[in-house]
Amino acid sequence: MAEQRTGLPARADVFRLADAGRRFAGDLAQADLGRLAGLLAGKEGTLAYRLDFHRDAEGRAVARLRLDGQLDLVCQRCMGAMPWTLAVETELAFFTHEVEIGEAETHYEPVILEEESVSLKDLIEEEILLALPQVAMHAADACEASKLIEALAEDETPREDDRPFAALAALKRKDTQNSD
């Protein structure tokens, strides 16, 4: 089992990990999360993971997953970095066929595996994707785009020497003249 620098095996058979009661814990840098690259800004974020495998009383292969950390998402309004705190605690149950899930769905988050061996980092990335906000956006008062819009609006506030009605009156006069 080749260990990557993330402390996670590149690929592993989750059923055997459950048999053996294997536990994994460590840190992932934002740069390690390749599948999320397009959704993240910068490279500063890190998160701590814990993944504990075991067999439950019914013999299901399950894993308790905890993720805690902070990632930098891309704000969809100003495209700037938006620090986002991630806290996930879930229990995954692994199956090779959908029909095996049965009542497991009420206690666990079922994961159907197409292959026996999976990348544990892929599993973690999948859970992060599920936890992400649908649209990442700063609070209005913290967003650069909102500040810009506010600044523009202030710019358009009429000054004392503006006489919009004078202009309108001139326009009306012209109209009257034309219809004559």
Ligand SMILES: [Zn+2]
């Ligand atoms: Zn923003």
